[in-house]
Amino acid sequence: MSTRLKELVERLGGQLVGDADIEVAGIAPLDVAGTTHITFLSNPKLRSQAAQSSAAALILSTGDDALLGADYRGARIITANPYAYFARVAQFFAAQQSIPPPPGIHPTAVVDPDARIAPGASIGPLVVIEAGVQVGDQAVIDAGCFIGRGARIGEATHFHARVTFHAGCRIGRRGIVHSGAVIGADGFGFAHENGVYVKIPQTGAVAIGDDVEIGANTTIDRGALSDTVIEDGVKLDNQIQIGHNTQIGAHTAMAGCVGVAGSAKIGKYCTFGGAAMILGHLTIVDGVHVSAGSLVSRSILEAGQYTGFYPLAKNADWEKSAAIVRNLTSMREKIRELEKAIKSLTESRQ
């Protein structure tokens, strides 16, 4: 299933330099691409490697083409963003090789007669769909998913095997939800009375926009009274926990193991490194980037990069530093005493 370069540029754009009839069988990174591959240059450090590549074709930027073009023997596709172009070429080849799931409802699925499943949707084996659910056209619900009463799934959204999507939750179009994700479990809400917890019913839902991807075993809780909201284009990695009534702005991305406590309001175009933790009832504005392993305990009201983790060290060095950290207050006190002593020495000399 190889493809001519002209077919790629017709679909994906870019300026082709070289033989448009060259066929490529797949895409590969510079270090492994062979003569049947198209490859790409997005890291300037690899420019000389690109020059020597035996790949049939090379995707590169206008700037790199000016520096490199003549040195490389194959065909070139020049584009503003070679890495994004690579992603689309890879999607093209992946789509060619994928086996589309058959539309229709597998005979072992348990689908309530009061659910509305678009004819072009595919419902896999042992799926459970409750009353009032709507599943859009081209949506794919893989084996063993559970979709609760009244939930709505948009067109071309794909649930991998064993997703749990609770009553009343909604997801838009072209979403991807990975296995083991649980959307719409109860938020963690209790009133405290005489040392005992009284459960606050969680009657909101989860509202998810278009083009959202949610990782394996990630959990997004339903809201207490209003909804938890995930806007368009948000990308969540695996094992993320999103507390109730959180709002995540469009095109924000979170790496694995991030946790967000309840009622956090997170802006658009933010990124969160792995295992970053965001406490509840705070605000993070658009364009904030939080490093991995950092705990956000207050609102962040200015865009920028924020960090807060303890530097790794050899254990023996850590033991010494940690012991000092525990007593930093006394260290500052010592500095103040030294300041006073010097001041008094200085004054007595005059």
Added chain:
Amino acid sequence: MSTRLKELVERLGGQLVGDADIEVAGIAPLDVAGTTHITFLSNPKLRSQAAQSSAAALILSTGDDALLGADYRGARIITANPYAYFARVAQFFAAQQSIPPPPGIHPTAVVDPDARIAPGASIGPLVVIEAGVQVGDQAVIDAGCFIGRGARIGEATHFHARVTFHAGCRIGRRGIVHSGAVIGADGFGFAHENGVYVKIPQTGAVAIGDDVEIGANTTIDRGALSDTVIEDGVKLDNQIQIGHNTQIGAHTAMAGCVGVAGSAKIGKYCTFGGAAMILGHLTIVDGVHVSAGSLVSRSILEAGQYTGFYPLAKNADWEKSAAIVRNLTSMREKIRELEKAIKSLTESRQ
């Protein structure tokens, strides 16, 4: 489905001031409550907002009623703990709207003939129940749960869809277990021999008390030789990991992403903020509160609030501070040298 105020106070107590026949259709927080709602005042900062509320009725404390009562036009329910009262009113309305699952066993469930299911229990589609399991009256086991050999589930306990509850584990009455939770997987126990791990069979189980809630995708491992124990009233949020042979005392609560290593002994009435991590083989007494993101590496033998996370900063500031933290030992050394220098200066002057 609206309700008269007198019906609420008959069920839930509290002192009603005003027209007992007023009907309310739901409960809402102060900022959104309209004329058909009952609302509540639990945060003193919202007192003036409460005075101006157009809600039909207001739940408030004796103290707030003395300060506010005359200013508010609607009916009042006076109670010692307005937030807990709110929770119970919300439960009342939620129960009115919930659709009770049908008692009995769904035809697609795979239930061993040697399991004992109370007639009032509800077993959903595609549930698997092995031999020797006991399910109590009014218990609800939603779609796709797995319940292993000999496990016991108490009255009125609710397993949401896709809970895994392994052989021999027990949970008491009125429990709630959310989707994706795995109770009773093997603890992580190995003997080390010549660089290779030899598995130690995990032959204990998990014993869970009454009124326990367990969050989505939370895992509680079975004990190695004796049981892992979760006492009455414990509340665990999502994505929590409880290692084997841990004991968690009654009415302790843990927020999302907390981890507890093996054989920790945790007291009653404790709280753990999100992503707090508790190492193994240590003791935490009753009434300990651990802040989010803190690592507990030693026993805590005195009640109180404990914290241990690195403060968040702009990345550039963090880089400087982290570099110093890495070299705190040399900084303390410098302070000692300064002390000596000053001492010698002082002495030489005398």
Added chain:
Amino acid sequence: MSTRLKELVERLGGQLVGDADIEVAGIAPLDVAGTTHITFLSNPKLRSQAAQSSAAALILSTGDDALLGADYRGARIITANPYAYFARVAQFFAAQQSIPPPPGIHPTAVVDPDARIAPGASIGPLVVIEAGVQVGDQAVIDAGCFIGRGARIGEATHFHARVTFHAGCRIGRRGIVHSGAVIGADGFGFAHENGVYVKIPQTGAVAIGDDVEIGANTTIDRGALSDTVIEDGVKLDNQIQIGHNTQIGAHTAMAGCVGVAGSAKIGKYCTFGGAAMILGHLTIVDGVHVSAGSLVSRSILEAGQYTGFYPLAKNADWEKSAAIVRNLTSMREKIRELEKAIKSLTESRQ
């Protein structure tokens, strides 16, 4: 189902001192072992407890036997590694009590006719197995597992209930995968273009060696272009996240809640404490031990123990220290000023 000591040493080795016909009904730790048990001494601090034990037999090392042997009244099994011996005895007793799953395919399982299931394998209820899957002899696939197209499962590997094992992934022999684990979900890979994420298809798989154990709700992502690799003997606890294209060397162990970002290359015989986080695109050599709660942000190129977490303190003390940490740069500045002041004082005196 009790066993004679001679039968144990015939199977497991070790030097037996005492009556070979003594029968033991189980193994128990020193503090609970009774007259029907065999027990073990692996912690030298418990030597006097061992001397007084009423257990029928004691497993101990040559060294401890020299110090203790005469004081203990029961039979002894002397071995180089008593803890590993204990593990094997416990395995022996656990195997005696386990109920082997019936070979064959449960009638409710949905198995593609184009899958190859060894006759000695056991496929539980409501399992879904897609086309091209191979399941080896003596493998056990418990209730509700999903195995994607073309995946391969080695001999005597055991999937507990509700494992998700995606298309093309492989696991070797004698593996154990716990409930809720998701192997082979898409890695988190996107190209960024005009503020929007473009998905990079994840076309690699996950390749897992022999004797690997994977904990409950752990996730291991498939590679982007090549495979994610888990070598022989690796042990992963619960709720671990392994990013795409990670390589984990043989006999490395990770405790619960560890996260590994993409493309990390981790050596053999390493250990990672609970909730340790390893960033992507870095290298960790063989024999590295990372403490719990530590974030590894750079490569570790030398074996040894590494640590990086903020020490826990009473909250009031933490507040003071954390405030100083945030301003450590100014504290170092003060020290430098003090140094200058002293230097100038010293010089002016001369």
